[in-house]
Amino acid sequence: MSHIFYTWSAQRHAHPLTVDAAEGARFHTREHGWLWDLESQTYNVNAGHGNKHIQERMIAQIRELPVAGPNMRIGVREQLTAVLAERTGLERAFLASGGAEAVENAIKIARLVTGRSKIVTRRRSYHGATLATLGIGGDPRRAPFAADLPPAIHIDDPYPVPAGEPSAWVQSLHEVVEREGPETIAAIVLEGFTGTNGMQHPPPDFWPAVRAVCDRHGILLVDDEIFSGFGRTGRWFAREHWGVKPDMMVLGKGLTSGYAPLSAVMVSAAVAAHFDDHKLWCGVTHYAHPVGCAAALGALEVYAEERLIERADQVGAVFAQRFQDMSQRPDLHGAVRDARGLGLMRCLELDRPAAPVAARLLERGAYVPYRDDLLFICPPLCITAEQAHIVADLIADAVAENSSSARA
Ligand SMILES: Cc1ncc(COP(=O)(O)O)c(C=O)c1O
Structure with a gap:
């Protein structure tokens, strides 16, 4: 029995993750191991974890x-x-x-x-x-x-x-x-x-x-x-x-x-x-x-x-390009309706609710906030271009799987 309230949830439906470590652009949970932190906790850990x-x-x-x-x-x-x-x-x-x-x-x-x-x-x-x-x-x-x-x-x-x-x-x-x-x-x-x-x-x-x-x-x-x-x-x-x-x-x-x-x-x-x-x-x-x-x-x-502002601009451009590619991929059948944002404040608008994609991503190693048909991608600014590609691959795969399972 927990004695703390979890926010914005009916307590019976809250599924808190047990966090025991965090470093750079990731945090570690007992349930899912290391996760890319695409919410920067509450869009605030701009410098990254463990600084x-x-x-x-x-x-x-x-x-x-x-x-x-x-x-x-x-x-x-x-x-x-x-x-x-x-x-x-x-x-x-x-x-x-x-x-x-x-x-x-x-x-x-x-x-x-x-x-x-x-x-x-x-x-x-x-x-x-x-x-x-x-x-x-x-x-x-x-x-x-x-x-x-x-x-x-x-x-x-x-x-x-x-x-x-x-x-x-x-x-x-x-x-x-x-x-x-x-x-x-x-x-x-x-x-x-x-x-x-x-x-x-x-x-x-x-x-x-x-x-x-x-x-x-x-x-x-x-x-x-x-x-x-x-x-x-x-x-x-x-x-x-x-x-x-x-x-x-x-x-x-x-x-x-x-x-x-x-x-x-x-x-x-x-x-x-x-x-x-x-x-x-x-x-x-x-x-x-x-x-x-x-x-x-x-x-x-x-x-x-650490020139993190410049990095947000540069790595943001990597995400922008990858999401743009996703919105045009024929095998995704228009699953990505729009990709927008600035720097490392980005979202993908899907053609259906985003929750199942976020759930798949959690299993694959990324914590991605969502709302209705939007997935938000807001990692700590210390994320590297190489890491951004890893994250973009995970997202592309999860969107592809979700859209093909919905059509099956
Ligand atoms: C634009 C904006 N203003 C105000 C707030 C409120 O900040 P806090 O949650 O620290 O009270 C938020 C929180 O997300 C926000 O995004």
Whole structure:
């Protein structure tokens, strides 16, 4: 009898794997041996498992000073926030523990700064599982609570990629802003690149149009890079693919490579200046946790020194080519409908539910997350091109077997 809940499951149907080791892009389970980690645990172990440098940073911090109240000035906090400011081009950081907590604080900050209350997001978006973040997002995980959540304000999804100039997506954005009243909207919150809601590529006018609307109406643009940040898409942050500058960013997951809980709200100099004389009505007990800050500093050093961002771009291209080949293979009979993504944030859209393919892959040595007809391929960024080919072979075989068994 287990005493721990497993998330997002009826407990009777949860099938937890027993993990006893992890190294690089794989982890070891008692049930299936070594598995390629194509979920990077929860899309966060960007530096890979067992990274000694991050571990050493954390151990040193535990020895030196493992606890400090939120308003104590300590070296590791100052160092980390200086690096984050440089990497993001934003001025100041509010450091919380998890992604949803950061998004909640970003919402509070946007409301405090603008004096407005509404938050606009994409229809198919995920910004966390707390009530406030479920309230603004559009992910189906909000369903059991929807009746009691305030109505969410959503702009359409850019998928299928809308044609026309301006794209239908941009028209939807304008319609929503006009309908709600721009003077009531505090922020538009968008994932840098959307995650398990489909990894759809935005049309080229997506980000410039949002930036222009925000500038025109004094709305803050919040870039949620919790999933897509820290190299996952082959850039430090996904929004760099489109060259847009947000007013605020929310960071989590890869910030510490998952080695400790830590998240951040980064804000521009203009947003930060508001709080010079106005009270920042935000705070949490584990604010800027010293060990989390040390893990983040270690992770950021590893990304830069091991050139993992560049690697994500290069190895992502290997996967892209292999998946493209799969979508055209005659013997797969169109089983792969679409293959999309950026860097090592990729998905395959199948012509049927993805669960049986994921189950086959588990037997063959790969742990692949899935949802409906989508398989997600998001390994740690330390994966090599050679390993990517091994993984792509496994996936191709599993898709082939699944499609031939379904036709037999
Ligand atoms: C884009 C995005 N925002 C926010 C969150 C919430 O982060 P956390 O699960 O750490 O609360 C997630 C988690 O998957 C996410 O992908």
